[in-house]
Structures are given as structure tokens and as C-alpha cells.
Amino acid sequence: MSRMTYEFEMLKNDPxxxxxxxxxxxxxxxxxxxxxxxxxxxxxxxxxxxYAFGATREQAISNYALKHIV
Structure with a gap:
């Protein structure tokens, strides 16, 4: 797993x-x-x-995966 940035941690923990x-x-x-x-x-x-966006959770995950295929 990649190292988490400060910004990611802040977003992840934002109430x-x-x-x-x-x-x-x-x-x-x-x-x-x-x-x-x-x-x-x-x-x-x-x-x-x-990062990636999608109209549904599944579409956003799919769009993210497409950006990160090596």
C-alpha cells in the first residue's frame, strides 16, 4: 500500500x-x-x-481503476 499523505489523512478523518x-x-x-x-x-x-468521480460508487471505483492500470 502507498504512503498516505497528510491531505489524505485529513480528508479521511474529516468529521x-x-x-x-x-x-x-x-x-x-x-x-x-x-x-x-x-x-x-x-x-x-x-x-x-x-482520484476519480462517478455517478455511482461502482462507477467511481471503475474510473479510478482505469486511471491506475499500469
């Missing part, structure tokens, strides 16, 4: 964000009307590519 654990150490939460999956390397939307 105002109702998140749940996702695959591979990610977290999943509802952001407006879309689900967001964020990876442990997350810093910001501008500085990171370890």
Missing part, C-alpha cells in the same frame, strides 16, 4: 465528510451528486491524479 473505505486503501465519499474515490497519495485535485 464533515462521510467517507468509507474503498479498494486498495482508497476512500469513497459523496461529493455533490457524484461519488469520489481518492487514493492515499492524494494532495489536491491540481497536484494529484489519484
Amino acid at each position: 464533515d465528510v462521510e467517507s468509507e473505505r474503498g479498494p486498495g486503501g482508497t476512500i469513497i465519499f459523496l461529493d455533490g451528486d457524484h461519488y469520489c474515490v481518492v487514493g492515499p497519495e492524494f494532495v489536491t485535485l491540481d497536484e494529484s491524479d489519484c
Whole structure:
């Protein structure tokens, strides 16, 4: 598993964000009307590519996986 950034830890532990654990150490939460999956390397939307959105939880996970296929 990747090392978690400070920003990821803050997001993960934010009492105002109702998140749940996702695959591979990610977290999943509802952001407006879309689900967001964020990876442990997350810093910001501008500085990171370890996030993805989807209309459903499953779609967000799938979109995240597509970005991280090596």
C-alpha cells in the first residue's frame, strides 16, 4: 500500500465528510451528486491524479481503476 499523505489523512478523518473505505486503501465519499474515490497519495485535485468521480460508487471505483492500470 502507498504512503498516505497528510491531505489524505485529513480528508479521511474529516468529521464533515462521510467517507468509507474503498479498494486498495482508497476512500469513497459523496461529493455533490457524484461519488469520489481518492487514493492515499492524494494532495489536491491540481497536484494529484489519484482520484476519480462517478455517478455511482461502482462507477467511481471503475474510473479510478482505469486511471491506475499500469
